[in-house]
Amino acid sequence: MATEANGAEEGGLVFHPMDQFIVSPLFGDGAVNMFTITNVTLWMAITVLAVIGLLVVGTSRRAIVPSRAQSIAELAYGFIYKMVEDVTGKEGVKYFPYIMTLFMFIVLANFLGLIPMAFTTTSHIAVTAVLAMAVFLTVTVLGFVINGASFLSLFWVSSAPLALRPVLAIIEIISYFVRPVSHSIRLAGNMMAGHAVIKVFAGFAAIAAISPLSILAITAMYGLEVLVSFIQAYVFTILTCVYLKDALHPHH
């Protein structure tokens, strides 16, 4: 990257682990407006292409005995479908396409972000906050639409002693509103931290004596990040299912 080249010219160790997250216009050097085509646009488009490649092109043969791509598509489908059904019950199945959209976007964006020189769209709090807020608002609205005012019984722990209930209600309400924050920061934080750490190790590789160790560390971190990419997508999705379950069945 250009900034790294600058650092090398200065001589000595200069780390720019966060430079990989800079949003910059793809064409020209102008300011980033709302509709500017940026590296975010590029990598989100690649994510869409990956979704098409896996779930549409991969399954185009509709084979009874699936090919590899079709197997992966079917596995992903079965994995999320079963998750939605297990967590939210039969009534939740109609929200399966939304949850599948979230999962496919996050898991593919995470994996694509691991390609060297790639931009990780899910490492940005703006992206994950929108995802989390979308889930939070949808679930809250859905809870009130389906259950009416009795949705508020989610905060009224009827199994606890009466004296404790108001205290618990306050805690429940706080935890409810903290959900989108933790939901979004967990994903963005995990993605950002992993990529930054890899970059820091890469910076150390400039010193000849440490470089073998550094490369080994990068390899290990990369393996861990592959795992984290999937796990964070899974966690985000299953938490979405759990929140959806609260909206469908608010009574404890």
Add this chain to the structure above:
Amino acid sequence: MATETTAAAGEGLATSPETAPGMPQLDFSTFGNQIFWLIVTLVVIYFILSRIALPRIAAVLAERQGTITNDLAKAEDLKKQAAEAEEAYEKALADARAEAQKIADQTREEIKGQVAEAQAKADAEIAAKTAESTKQIEEIRASALSNVEAVAKDTAAALVAALGVSANQGEIDKAVDDRIKG
């Protein structure tokens, strides 16, 4: 960590104006851009999934499930058919065996009957022959007796003649008959 990063980034900013200050994640000027493209992406993915991908995968899975169920049912059917065929074969075998037994019994009875009939016929023939023979023997005996009488009378007449006594045939016959009876 945060201050270090900020310091490093600030340093970078000093040397190269392209570098963003602090965490690029907190550069609010890019938020609108990211959110806009994220929403576009999510809508596109949602329509691809809900219109094309998910119905297709669901259809493939259902079709596979159907094929498996059909094959299982077919296998069950074929197994039943095989069992039925075996049963029919066993039954045919048992029938044939019973039929053979019956035919053998019948033949045996027939032969026994024929033998008995032939034996009875032979017995009857033997009996008839015996009776006939007995009759013939009786006849022969009777004729022999009458011959003896005639010979005796002739011999007596000859003896009387030889003795020179004249006597008529009637007296001689009477005397001989008396002797034979006596």
